[in-house]
Amino acid sequence: MKNIYSQIKQLGGFHKYIFMVLFFITCIVYLYQEPVLYGEKLTISDVRSQGIIFGNYRDNFIEKYDDYPLWYPYIFCGMPFHASGTYRLQYNLETIYKIIPGDILRRLAKGFTFNILAGAIFMLLLLRSYGLGYYASFAGAVAFVFTTKILGTPHTNRIVTFIHLPLILYALRRLWDTRKWIFMVLLGGVVGSQIGSYHPQVAYYGLLMIGLYSLYRLIQGIIKKETWDRLMTTMGMTGVSLGIGYYMASIVLMPMSEYLPYSIRGVGTSGSGGGLSYDYATSWSFDWWEIFTFIIPGFSGFGGNTYWGDMPFTSYPHYLGIPVVILAIIALCTKKDRGDYWFFVMVLIFSLSIAMGKNFSILSSLLLNYLPYFNKFREPSMILILFSLSTAVFCGWGFQSICDVIRNQSKPQWEKILIRIIIGFGVFTIFILFFNESLQNIMYKIYNSADQSTGRLQRFQNPQQINYLYQLRYEMFYRDLWIALGLIISTLSVIWLVITKKISSQLFIIILILMTLFDLGYIGRKVISPMFSNISRQEMEPHKTGIIDYLQKDNDIFRVYPLDNRTTNEYGWFGVASIGGYHAAKMANYQDFIDKNFFDNLNFLRLTNTKYAISKKRFNHPELILEQSIQGEHIYRLKNWLPRVFLIDSVVVSQEKLETLNLIKADNFNPVEKAILTKKIPKMQFNLEGSKVKIEHWESEKTIISVEMINDALLALSEGYYPPGWRAYIDGEETEIYQTNHFMQSVMVPAGDHKVEFRFTLPSFYRALFISRTIFIAVLVVLLGYGIWINRQRLKLT
DSSP states (O other): OHHHHHHHHTSOHHHHHHHHHHHHHHHHHHHTHHHHHHOOEEOOHHIIIIIHHHHHHHHHHHHHHSSOOOEEOSSTTOEESTTTTSSOOOOSHHHHGGGSOHHHHHHTTTTTHHHHHHHHHHHHHHHHHTTOOHHHHHHHHHHHHTSHHHHTOOOHHHHHHHHTHHHHHHHHHHHHHHOOHHHHHHHHHHHHHHHTTSOHHHHHHHHHHHHHHHHHHHHHHHHTTOOHHHHHHHHHHHHHHHHHHHHHTHHHHHHHHHHGGGBHHHHOSTTOSSSSOHHHHTTTOOOGGGGGGGTOTTBTBSSGGGOOSSSSOOSSOOOOOHHHHHHHHHHHHHOTTSTTHHHHHHHHHHHHHHHTGGGGHHHHHHHHHHSTTGGGOSOGGGGHHHHHHHHHHHHHHHHHHHHHHHHHTOOOTTHHHHHHHHHHHHHHHHHHHHTHHHHHHHHHHHHHHHHHHHTGGGGOSSHHHHHHHHHHHHHHHHHHHHHHHHHHHHHHHHHHHHHTTSSOHHHHHHHHHHHHHHHHHHHHHHHHGGGEESOOHHHHSOOOOHHHHHHHHOOSOOEEEESSOTTOOHHHHTTOEESOOOOTTOBHHHHHHHHTTGGGOHHHHHHTTEEEEEESSOOOBTTEEEEEEETTEEEEEETTOOOSEEEESEEEEOOOHHHHHHHHHSTTOOTTTEEEESSOOSOOBOOOTTOEEEEEEEETTEEEEEEEESSOEEEEEOSOOOTTTEEEEETTEEEOOEEETTTEEEEEEOSEEEEEEEEEOOHHHHHHHHHHHHHHHHHHHHHHHHHHHHHHHHHHHO
16 A cells, blocks of 8 residues: 555646546546446436426427527426526537537436536646645545535536535635636636536525635735725626626526526516425425434435435435544544635535425525525525535545644644544443444434424325334434445544544555545445336337327327326326326416416316316226227217317406416306406407417427407417517518416407417527627637637746
8 A cells, every 4th residue: 555655646737737637537447337337317306297398399399400500399288498497408518419429428317427527627726726635636526526416416507507606615715815717717607607507506506605705814914904906806707707607507597597487486476476385495404313314324314215204215325434524523623723614614605504404494485585696596595505515525634634743743732532423432432332222312303303394194004014114224324324434433433543643644545545435435325225226218209009009190289187186297198188187387377376286176177278188097087088998098089179279269367376276266167158267358258259269389499370250259279378488470561469378378369260370489589699609619719719718828937
C-alpha cells in the first residue's frame, strides 16, 4: 500500500487529477455494473408508465412532422406536453455528452455514469479551491457523489441537477473572491445548465443556495468593512450571472412559466389559492427519527414495504456514511477559522429544517406562504441534497485537519477524547449485545406508533403479518447498527493510531479512503441493483390486447374510461385517448374534477367525449351497454355519448369554480342544452335546428371542422382549455375561444357554411428555443476560448 501511495505522491497535479478521475470511473462502473457491464435496463415504474410512452409519442411526432410536439391529447382531455416538463429539450451539460456516439452513451448509461463522474470532478474543483490537498478533496468528492441521495435516485434529470451544485458554489465563491468576468460567465452557464436539466425543484434549491451565499458574503464584507463599491459590483455581477442562466434556460422557463398559472403547481390543489395545498406540498416530509438513517441505513426500514417514516413511501434511506460523518464532526469542531465555515453550518441547519416539512410546521408554513415559488413543490426532503453537499465539504475539511496534524507533528487536545469515545462506543456495543430483547421491544413500539399515525396498519389483515414485518425491520436495523458501531470504532481507532504515530500517514490515508468507499459502495449497491433488470425494451412496452384492437378499429374520435386503473397512460401508446392518466403537473381545471370525484358522473363522461368504459368486472348500468368481452375484459358503451365537437343550445355564466362544478354535477344538467362560460357573449340562446357539424380532419395539434349553420351557435370542443396555445379560426379569421364547462373550449360560429380550425401553437416556445441555443453556444465558446487562451499564456511563461 505504501508503494501505491508513493507512486501517487510522485505524480504531478494534472496527473493526480487523471488518476482520481480514473479511480472514480472504476468505482462508478462497479456501482452501475448492471447497465454498463451487463446491458440491463432501468425498470422502475416511472419508466414503464411514463418515460417509454411519452418518449414514443415524442419520437413519432418528430419523425412525422419534423417538429417538436407541444400538446399531448391522450390523457386528461389533453394537456401541454413540453411546457409541463414531460420531455426535455436540453441545452445543458448533457448536451456536451452528445459528441460521443449515441450507442456508446446508451450502453454506458450516461445519465448515471457521466453525470456522477462530472459531479465528482466539480466537487474536486470546489474543495481544491478551499486549499485542500488532493486526498482530502478526493474524500470529500467521494462523500458527495456516492451518497444515497444521488445513487438512490433513478431519475437522471434529478441526478444531473444535483451534480451542478458544487460547480455553482465554486463559480460563485470564485466570483466573490476575484470579481473576474470569466467566473460571472461560468456561474451563468452553470445556473442555466442546471435549470435546463428539467428538475425545477432542485434548481430552485440551487438558487436558494446562491442567495444564501451572497447574503453571507455581503454580511461578511460589511463586518470586514469592505467598500460598498466592491460589494455592490459583486452583487451586480452575480445578478448578471443569474440573467445569463435565465436566458440560457429559456426553453424550460418560458413555456413552463406560461403553463404554471394553468397547472396544479400554480393554481393549487384542493381549493388552495395558489401553488400546492399544505398537505400535498409537505407530503414527502423528512422525519426527526430518520436523522438516524444518516449513520444507520436500516433504522427506518430500507425503503419499500419496510419503510415506516412519515413519507408516503421511499426507495432508499438518506445514508451519509460513518467515516464521512465522523470527519465532518471533526471539521465542525476544529475548522471554525476556515473560510465559509459558517455558511456551510447555515446550510446544514437551513436544509435539515426545511426537509422536515410538516414536522417543522412553523417554518414550512412560513415558507409556503411567503417565500416566492416555494409552494410549487411537493417534496421538502429533496433539499437534503444541500445537507449532503455541506456534509461532504466538512468531510473533506475534517480529512485535511487530520492531515495537517500529521504534517505538523502536533498532538491535538482531542487525542484523549478519542480514546474515551472509542471506549464509550465499546461499552455501548456490549450493552446492545446483552440488552437486545429490550431494544427490540422499544423498536417494536416505535414501529407500531409510526404505522398507526400513517395508517399503514390497515394494509395488513392479521397480527402475524404485522409481527413478520416488524421482525424484518428490526433485523435490518440490528444488522446495520452493528455495522455502524464497527465502522465508528474502526474509523476513530484509525484516526487515533495515526495521531499517536502508531501507523504511518500513508497507511492512514489509504485505509480511511477505502473504508469510506466500501461503506458508501456497500449501501450504494443495495439501492442501485434493484433499479435495473435484464429485460428488453420490447418487454417494457405496453402489450396490445384484444380490447386495444377493438378500440383501434372504431373510426370515431372518442375517449375511454379505464374503470379498473384510471391512472394508466398505456392507452396513449396505441393512440387511444383516455379521460384518466398520470402526470405530476396536470391541468388544474381538470384536477378540480378529479378532486370532486366526477369520474362517476354521467354529465362529466359525456362532456369528456367518453364513448367506452373498460373493466374486468361485469356489471349492469342503465346508461352503459356491454359491447364486447375480450380476454376477460369488458367494453361498455355510453348510451348518449357526445362527439369531440358539438353544438350547444344555451349559455349561462359562472365565474365561481364551485358553482360551475355543482351545475355540471346536477342531475338536470344536459351538456347539449346548456354550456357554462366564464364571461357573457353577444348571444346566450341559440336555435340549432337544421345545423350540422363534422370533423373533417383531426391531429393532436390541429382540428378542422365543417359546419352548416342555420343560425348563430356556440361550437364546443372537448379539449383542454389552454389560452397560451390554442387558437381558433373561422374561414381563416381568428376568433375568440371561451372557457367552457370549466375545462373545455368553445367558439361562436355565425350562420352559414364555414370551416372552423382549432390549432395549437406556441410562439414563445420557438422564441425560447432560439434564445437557449444562442446563449448556450455563446457561453460554451467564451469558456472554451478563455481556457485555450489561459493555457497558451501558461505555455509562454514556461
